[in-house]
Amino acid sequence: MATKKTMTLNLTDAEMRVLNDLCEKKDISKTAVLRQALRIYQLIESRVEKGDKLFFEDEKTKDKAEVMML
Amino acid sequence: MTITVSPIFLYNVVRGEQEAAELWDGITDKQLADWEGEWVPELFKAVQKLHRAGVERGRWPQSRHWNWRTKTETLQGMLAHPGFSIVCNGMTQGMMIVDTTTKRCRIGEQKGKNLVYVEFVENAPWNRPDLAQSPHYRGIGSVLVRAAIALSIDEEFKGRIGLHALPQANSFYANTCGMSDLGIDPDYQNLRYFEMTPEQAEAFIAKGNQP
Numbered sequence: 001m002a003t004k005k006t007m008t009l010n011l012t013d014a015e016m017r018v019l020n021d022l023c024e025k026k027d028i029s030k031t032a033v034l035r036q037a038l039r040i041y042q043l044i045e046s047r048v049e050k051g052d053k054l055f056f057e058d059e060k061t062k063d064k065a066e067v068m069m070l
Numbered sequence: 071m072t073i074t075v076s077p078i079f080l081y082n083v084v085r086g087e088q089e090a091a092e093l094w095d096g097i098t099d100k101q102l103a104d105w106e107g108e109w110v111p112e113l114f115k116a117v118q119k120l121h122r123a124g125v126e127r128g129r130w131p132q133s134r135h136w137n138w139r140t141k142t143e144t145l146q147g148m149l150a151h152p153g154f155s156i157v158c159n160g161m162t163q164g165m166m167i168v169d170t171t172t173k174r175c176r177i178g179e180q181k182g183k184n185l186v187y188v189e190f191v192e193n194a195p196w197n198r199p200d201l202a203q204s205p206h207y208r209g210i211g212s213v214l215v216r217a218a219i220a221l222s223i224d225e226e227f228k229g230r231i232g233l234h235a236l237p238q239a240n241s242f243y244a245n246t247c248g249m250s251d252l253g254i255d256p257d258y259q260n261l262r263y264f265e266m267t268p269e270q271a272e273a274f275i276a277k278g279n280q281p
Binding site for chain 1: 072074095148149150170171172183184225226227
């Protein structure tokens with residue numbers, strides 16, 4: 001596995017609360033949540049840069065809602 | 071691109087013994103050159119042999135359409151889609167690309183949890199029992215599944231992995247890897263979906279390399 005570097009992160013109480021909630025829900029550490037977030041952010045950015053659009057689809061109704069990336 | 075190379079062993083079928091090999095945590099120009107220069111012509115010959123033997127098209131290896139150069143270039147640098155390869159005797163023997171981000175578990179007890187999803191995995195044609203009369207190396211699929219499990223553990227997914235199997239590989243994932251068979255997925259080319267729980271991952275790792 002690749003070597004890892006340590007960094008300090010400054011978060012507000014609200015951000016920290018969300019991070020803690022995600023850790024609990026996903027049963028993973030804060031580091032793992034933030035690494036996942038980075039992967040998703042990079043993936044979405046690269047697709048949007050290519051001109052792709054991001055949608056959420058309701059599994060039952062198949063209704064689609066576009067997520068506007070600014 | 072920095073590649074970490076880990077020592078592994080493959081079973082050399084011809085010599086009847088283990089042979090030192092390498093697991094690379096990436097797919098580089100070397101792998102793509104091996105694929106274009108060695109895999110593709112070999113696969114072409116194997117398909118030609120099947121055609122001449124009157125084997126119906128539906129039973130030809132479905133991975134014959136895969137273009138590893140396009141796949142690799144599309145996903146190059148994407149943290150969500152790491153690649154792996156196995157090199158033995160100077161030649162690429164297997165390749166895999168996974169998705170660590172967008173897929174979720176389907177088995178009831180772990181439904182919705184993150185997993186490492188194996189998007190593409192392929193053995194060199196001369197190692198495939200369905201294409202070569204006497205495969206050169208065995209153990210490539212197992213090493214790559216172990217690499218996916220190790221990545222899942224590193225991502226804190228506890229060894230959970232999932233994949234859609236090409237028909238030729240169904241038995242390998244069910245019996246050799248001990249993954250749960252969740253049946254045909256009508257939303258994914260009617261391929262069977264397999265998933266591994268942390269307990270199954272642990273059991274598979276404990277089994278070790280078996281020729």
